Amino acid sequence: MDSIKSLVTGADPLNDFPAGPPDGETELTGMLTGIRTFSDTGNAKVVNLDGARKRRRAIAAGLLAMTAAAVTAGIVVAGNLRLPEATPAGPAVSGSPSSPASTQEVPTPASSTAAGPSPAQTLPVPTLPGPPPVVPAAPQATAFTSGDGKVSFKLPAGWTAVEEPAGTPSYPSSVVRVYNETGETMSTLQLSQGGGLGGACSGPPAPFSVLDRAAVPSATQPWAQGRSVEFGYAIIDETARGGKIHTVVGLLDAGSLPKGDTACMFYAAVSTSMGMLSFADAVQVSVGGTGPGFDSVAEARAYMQTAEYQNLKAMITSLELNN
Amino acid sequence: MLTECEAAFVALHKDAYPRVYNFVLRRVNDEELAQELAADVFRVAWEKWEPDSPPSLVWLLSVARNVIGNAYRGRERQRQLNAKLAEASRLNAAPGGDASPHVHETLDTLRPKDRDILQLAYWDELSLSEIAAILGCTDAAAKVRLHRAREAFRRAMPAASPQYAQAKEA
Numbered sequence: 001m002d003s004i005k006s007l008v009t010g011a012d013p014l015n016d017f018p019a020g021p022p023d024g025e026t027e028l029t030g031m032l033t034g035i036r037t038f039s040d041t042g043n044a045k046v047v048n049l050d051g052a053r054k055r056r057r058a059i060a061a062g063l064l065a066m067t068a069a070a071v072t073a074g075i076v077v078a079g080n081l082r083l084p085e086a087t088p089a090g091p092a093v094s095g096s097p098s099s100p101a102s103t104q105e106v107p108t109p110a111s112s113t114a115a116g117p118s119p120a121q122t123l124p125v126p127t128l129p130g131p132p133p134v135v136p137a138a139p140q141a142t143a144f145t146s147g148d149g150k151v152s153f154k155l156p157a158g159w160t161a162v163e164e165p166a167g168t169p170s171y172p173s174s175v176v177r178v179y180n181e182t183g184e185t186m187s188t189l190q191l192s193q194g195g196g197l198g199g200a201c202s203g204p205p206a207p208f209s210v211l212d213r214a215a216v217p218s219a220t221q222p223w224a225q226g227r228s229v230e231f232g233y234a235i236i237d238e239t240a241r242g243g244k245i246h247t248v249v250g251l252l253d254a255g256s257l258p259k260g261d262t263a264c265m266f267y268a269a270v271s272t273s274m275g276m277l278s279f280a281d282a283v284q285v286s287v288g289g290t291g292p293g294f295d296s297v298a299e300a301r302a303y304m305q306t307a308e309y310q311n312l313k314a315m316i317t318s319l320e321l322n323n
Numbered sequence: 324m325l326t327e328c329e330a331a332f333v334a335l336h337k338d339a340y341p342r343v344y345n346f347v348l349r350r351v352n353d354e355e356l357a358q359e360l361a362a363d364v365f366r367v368a369w370e371k372w373e374p375d376s377p378p379s380l381v382w383l384l385s386v387a388r389n390v391i392g393n394a395y396r397g398r399e400r401q402r403q404l405n406a407k408l409a410e411a412s413r414l415n416a417a418p419g420g421d422a423s424p425h426v427h428e429t430l431d432t433l434r435p436k437d438r439d440i441l442q443l444a445y446w447d448e449l450s451l452s453e454i455a456a457i458l459g460c461t462d463a464a465a466k467v468r469l470h471r472a473r474e475a476f477r478r479a480m481p482a483a484s485p486q487y488a489q490a491k492e493a
Contacts, residue, residue, distance in 0.1 A: 004473050007480075008445040011426035013349045021348075022358065024340030028333060031362055160393060182367050183389040 141314065146174055150274070151189060154318040156311035159186065167192065173275070178315070180308065186281065187250060187312060191321070193275035201264035203287040207237040208263035212304055216251065216317050228254035229270050231317045233309075235300055236263060236285055244293030245300050249312050250280020251319070274323050279316050328374055335377060336365055342447075343383050349446050350391050352407055363390045381456040384447070388457065406431070429479045437472035444469055 140157035147163055151174050155161050158181040167173030173192040180186050212233040232252035237245050250268040258266055264287050268280035294300040303309050343364050348357035364387045368378045378386075395404055430438045443454045455465035 004441075004476055005445050007426050008430070008441050008476070011430070012446050013352055014345055014446075016352075017348060017354065021341035021344040024337040025333070027340055027344075027358070027362075028336045028365075179393065181363070181393070182386070183393050 141318075144176075146176060148172075148174065150174055150322055151176060151191060152320045152322070153189075153279075153315055156315055159311065159315075166190075186308070187279060187316065188281070189277075189279040189319075190283070191272075191275055191277050201286065203264060205262035205264040206240070206243075206287050208234070208258050208261060208266070209237070210234045210252075210257070211301060212313075213252075213254075214313065214317055216319065227270060227272065230254050231313060232257075232268075233304065234266065234268075234285065235294075235297070236266075236287055236289075237297060238287055239296060243287070244289070244295065245297065246285050246287070246289040246293050247300060247303075248280050248282045248285045249309065250282075250316055251277065252280075272321070274321055277321070279319055281312075328372060331374075331377055332365075332369060332372065335368070339380050339383055340365070342380060343387055346384055346387050346447055347391060349442065351394065351404065356394070360387070360390050360394060381449075381453050384449075384453075385457050425481055429476060429481065432479050433472070433475050436468065437475045440465070440468050440472045441476060 141154040142157070143152060144155040144161045145152040155178070160179045162177050162179065164175040164177060166175040171193045174189070176189040177185055178187045178189070210232050212231075214231040216229050216231055230252055231250070232254075233247065233249050234252060234257070235245050235247045239245060248268045251270050252268055253270045256267070265284065266286075267278075267284050269276055269278040269283055271277075294303070340361065344357055344361040347360045347364070348354065351357055351360065364383055367386050367390070368383060371378070430441065433441070440454060440458070443449050443457065444451075449457070451462050451465045451469070454469070455462045458465060458468070460468070
């Protein structure tokens with residue numbers, strides 16, 4: 001008999017819970033139908049089974065409505081194309097006999113009283129059920145303040161911020177890593193009085209663009225005055241040569257970003273009176289990057305609609321520094 | 324009418340929920356919290372669901388480790404949890420002869436990686452391959468780590484325990 005195995009097994013905490021685990025099926029049913037408050041409440045990316053069915057039904061209904069609208073519009077257009085031959089006097093009431101299309105766009109009051117059909121009146125106004133609205137980030141952010149009180153920002157609900165030891169007495173630094181609900185690193189804040197930025201291009205330039213930008217309210221604070229600090233979502237697109245789209249979401253210095261529409265490297269860092277500041281998911285973005293990236297600009301743009309991106313944006317733009 | 328994915332998810336939940344719940348409960352010692360965190364694990368599974376490769380039990384347990392890690396990320400909170408586990412064991416120990424309190428104290432003195440692998444092997448009854456998959460190492464490395472953890476446990480087991488000599492001799 002393996003005594004160590006026996007000892008450890010004998011100390012299994014489950015022995016203190018003789019009731020056993022809940023039934024998986026019952027628990028799932030309860031989770032989907034009952035009123036429960038779990039830590040995942042409000043995560044817009046997660047759709048429960050019922051929600052998924054509703055969404056599919058809405059999309060199917062939307063497609064049907066669009067098909068019906070397209071068919072109706074086709075009939076109307078066909079009717080309009082024949083209209084000048086069949087009823088030459090009809091369009092004349094709008095004062096544009098040579099242009100049947102204009103009668104659709106500029107119906108006159110006279111046309112409503114004129115005899116015969118008026119294309120402007122027969123055009124349907126389909127009300128299409130649009131795609132499910134983007135649910136904004138849950139407004140349950142908590143305030144995070146670093147131990148030394150220098151850094152504070154609003155932490156999205158369910159996310160955690162962990163301070164890491166950094167710097168020396170001569171060159172104090174603050175490093176705060178932000179994790180999402182599943183433990184993935186979302187962003188890192190680094191404020192350092194020592195060190196600097198360096199690096200070299202590892203390949204030819206590729207298309208560069210900033211997909212989203214927003215003013216940082218804290219730009220009115222002393223630390224940011226006189227500097228072109230902004231929130232930004234910037235990309236380097238290497239898809240044309242078989243690579244990925246490398247992205248960064250964070251604080252950018254608009255003044256030091258690449259001036260043209262191509263770049264081989266740029267930094268998500270800002271120089272402040274309190275030291276070099278970076279609050280982003282990467283400090284440096286360059287061509288030839290090996291990390292995960294998007295396969296197309298459309299994908300990169302679609303990321304902006306996610307709750308994760310909205311949370312990042314809200315968190316980063318809430319940054320305050322206290323010197 | 325459930326889609327194929329939904330039906331597969333329901334089946335996975337039914338089969339794997341007890342293992343995931345027990346895995347979490349062993350490490351948080353709180354039934355309500357265990358329910359919440361186990362639900363979190365399946366939420367992640369649904370979110371990451373790939374029709375071609377539904378998650379395995381090992382994958383679910385790996386997520387559970389991360390979810391528990393988030394709940395008890397701070398070292399101090401982890402220490403308090405271990406103390407709570409030991410205290411609960413002490414309170415529930417039958418008078419005379421139950422080694423659980425000593426075992427918990429001994430586990431608490433081990434390095435986290437040693438404690439972890441002993442729990443995976445003997446509480447969760449996972450095979451070396453499953454442990455290797457969860458820890459992200461090779462089967463051989465898992466075997467070596469378990470051997471070292473056992474040695475560390477053997478050295479750390481207090482002499483006051485009635486099972487001490489037995490463990491030393493084994």
